[in-house]
Amino acid sequence: MRLPDPLGQTALPAQDRIAPVLKPPLRVFLALGFGAAGLVATLVLALVASRVASQRLEARIEAELGDLADHMAGRLDRGLFERWRDMVILAENDTLRDPAAPVERKRRVMRRAQETYPDYAIIGLIDADGRVAATSTGVLEGLNVSHREYFTQGREGPFVGDVHDALLLATLQPGHDPADPPRVLDVAAPVKADDGRFIGVISGHLDWGWARRVEASLRETSAGQRDVTALVLARDGTVLLGPDALRRKALPADLPSVAAARAGKSGTVTELWPDGRHYLTGYRPARGYRDYPGLGWTVLVRQDAGTAFASVADLRRQILLWGLVVATVAAGIGWFAAGLLARPLRRLAVSAASLGRGEPVEVPASAVREAQAISHALTAAAHALQRQEEERRAADARQDLLIHELNHRVKNTLATVQSMARQTARSAASLEDFTGSFEARLLAMSQTHNVLTANHWEGAGLRGILAAELEPYAGGRADRISLDGPPVSLTPSVALPLGMAIHELATNAAKYGALSAAGGQVRVEWQVGAGTLRLRWRESGGPAGAPPARTGFGPRLIRASLERELAGEVRLDFSAGGLACLIAVPLAARTEAA
Template sequence: MPRLPLRAFLALGLGAAGLAATLVLALVVSRVAADRLSERIAGETGDLARHVAGQLDRTMFERWRDILILAENDTLRDPQAGSEQKRRVLRRAHETYPDYAIVGLIAPEGRIAVTDSGRLEGLDVAHRVYFTQGRQGPFVGDVHDALLLATLQPGRDPADPPRVLDLAAPVRTPEGALAGVVVAHLDWAWSREVEASLHDQASGGRRGVEVMVLARDGTVLLGPPALRNRVLADLPSVAAVRAGAGGATQETWPDGRVALTGYQPTRGYRDYPGLGWSVLVRQDAAEALAPVRALHRQILLWGLAVAAASASAGWFAAASLARPLRRLALAAGALGRGTPLSVPESPVREAQAIGLALSAANEALRQRAEERRQAEARQELLIHELNHRVKNTLATVQALARQTARGADSVPAFTAAFEARLLAMSQTHMLLTASQWSTTGLRRILELELAPYASGRPERIHLDGPEVGLAPRIAVPLGMTVHELATNAAKYGALSVPEGRVVVRWTLADGLLRLSWQESGGPAVAAPERTGFGTRLIRTSVERELAGTVALDFLSDGLLCRLTLPLERSEAPEPQAA
């Protein structure tokens, strides 16, 4: 049996070992990378579907709100107003949002009384769903063919009628009697702009991303032309979204594509109930996993290069090993001959170098272990801090809910008050998050809370004071206090009338923050007979949580509220650059 020389043996062995290791590494890395990338992209598509569904609900809410506002128009509510006056109102509504196909007012008996263009007036639509439902309350109907409107468009193919969404709301006289039903047909051509907008938001520059909107029965309303108007009933994502769930999955579509699909049902927005639509965002799996394939090729190419380098290194390393071995073989061959042996010296210096290298490596490992221990300690501290903040926040929310419920006269009143207070707390939390929960500016909190009440007139609200940085424990209660003062002013005080004005001044001296809230130009105020929840919340936030003082003076010109808060030494005036 032929024997390989040492040089060839080491070269082949090192090259084969390098190639085998590369192949194994490529397989493992590709699989792990593919799994993690699939999970990440699936999660992103689910998030995109949730975002798009919310955007779609808010877009439809705008149209829903248009009709509700139109139904409250004084001209339409006045039975004595002439048809031309009402037509001008409807025409302005149509001009405000041109995607309406037609806007009209239906008389209580079911005949179209007036439209924005004068078309279809006098037509009996008493049997139409939008009229029968619109008499009872606000109504929105799903996409359907508008056969009647097709007759008003000369040259239009009757087999291809326009598609519309119906929006309707009752119009009542000041005495509460039914004056008619205002109705608008939203042209489905509007969907092309919505589709382009939703696609731009969802793709984010990524290739192969498609957005679809499905009706309640699974029909594709918006999406790729090949799937439009098809009913998707067998997809796992459609089944899940019909059950009211949202998420992401990988599935095979009817067009044969394997895709990562995010799905989310629309749930309406505020008082808009929604139409039961579903949003699907899919990305072709081949496109999504293209980076994994590129990584796999790179690993193989680098593996081949490493294998070749290993074989070359083995070839040259074998030469340095073969020489002392040959000398030892010659020396061993001289045994028993009586001749002196020439034995090569042991490479002690190299052994010492290896020992020093091992010592250096051991020290490096020890340092790495210490760094990891410190990192774990920091992480544990952050987790404890997060738990503490979450518990405090939940306790605050629980107290808000309980106290708001005690003072609410009805469920809608409770919901409105509770949501407003949660929003005030969340706005302050948003500022603190932006500053990584270090400090946030007092002026920024005041601007954020009072901006909605300026009504486009900056002179209504005046802020005067130095820059002050507040720690989270002060920022959140103070933000809630300002929200309660602003809400009270908007309901009963200076901000409830156009000429009203609010001046907020504050000073910082000797570790004390003194803030005054002065209202003027509003209705005459008087001290309330009983203490409401808003006043209790202000006193609890300032006196109990912040160890400060509150003084409320109900002056004839408006409320005057003075707050005094002790600040820690670390809470100093912010630098001007902040």
């Protein structure tokens, strides 16, 4: 016996048709699909994880290098501030301020200060004429230094001079290489008598080896980071501290780190240096500390970019490697899973063919939960086909009913519009007045229709109808309109007349009542009891109310739509405080709390 092929192929015997035709392609297709999907998903996940992790690691490395630059700049600034403070304190020493004090006592005071902080090469007291009166080591006494900057600037106030070669000190150090004289910073402060009279200047020459020790301490701090080099640049860009090949040379002003630091910025940048290598460079301008204003130095901490980001490259390789391993495993699992899935699918194909012919479906047993679910779904589909036919016939009946209902509602709406047109024309003073009033009432009806349409004409919420009619008059102010009451759902037969009545009340309030004044307010309250909706409209803050000389179309429309059509009750009270309207409407049987 030959069966129709559900895949549209040539019909074959059942025992031959499924095995040789479907089994190999299906398994290969599923295995390739699962394997490829797993491979792509794993690789994408590995790439994303690699990128995110690399970015975070790079940011951490850059932050660490920037912190090193910030740390060194802070150490230098605080160190010079402390030396600045040393000179200020020495300038207040009574022995140094006493012109009659023996020279040996003054030497002893300065020697004690030098022993306290050995990085001073020498400390000297200079008299008012610019001659060295006494030094901590006893040398250079009597020398005229009135032309030196530390004297000329130090007599005006505390002073710190930039790094320079100490040629005079070099002559006092036997065996020192003349080509490489010691480098010092001058720190000075004025010495004054009790009456404020200038006595002299106390000056200390700070050995530049102090800065090199700060740099060595930085290297110890960054022991985990290889090839980290710190540089200190003078205000003009000259390298004061750094590699021997760069010392005493000026770095290019357009080097990104140098340019940024001169602009007062701090941060980290990867840049190409004059030696042709890329470095990750942390930069920070030295801004001084407390009273010490700083010397305009720039601190750079650099590391070869390849070395700095070596851990990032290693991380990327590891993530990609593990991603490939996981993807390969996923492909193998896909191949195995494809075999498990293919067998029940073949049996399901036979059942689907039976279902297509309208035959009873035999549910094949399966160890795979999903295949078993599909089997049950096929059985349910057979029952669903029968239900669909029954539902189709019921839908046809409902459609006929809806057409009759629509015809009835259109006729009622046209009758309402016709009556509204006649009544509006009867009370209109001009064609323009008729057009405006008629369009406004049509719009009010359409707004209620919109609310009903949104609810499939099964009902409309009272609050929604009130909001649709009154919102245009609120002027964007929340205190203009107040709605207070429980959720109430109205049938279309109640919603349309009530919406028209609310529109007439709102139009009257906007023209003559509370909504015509800037401070006017309308409060609408309602409640439901014994199958009747009781709604109260109250106006306040508007012009004083007075009963109209004649009854206009608005009040007639309210009474006609609510009292005649809905057998309701309407009471209008034109009091001095503003119009008050009480409406009582019986609710239809379908009305219920929303």
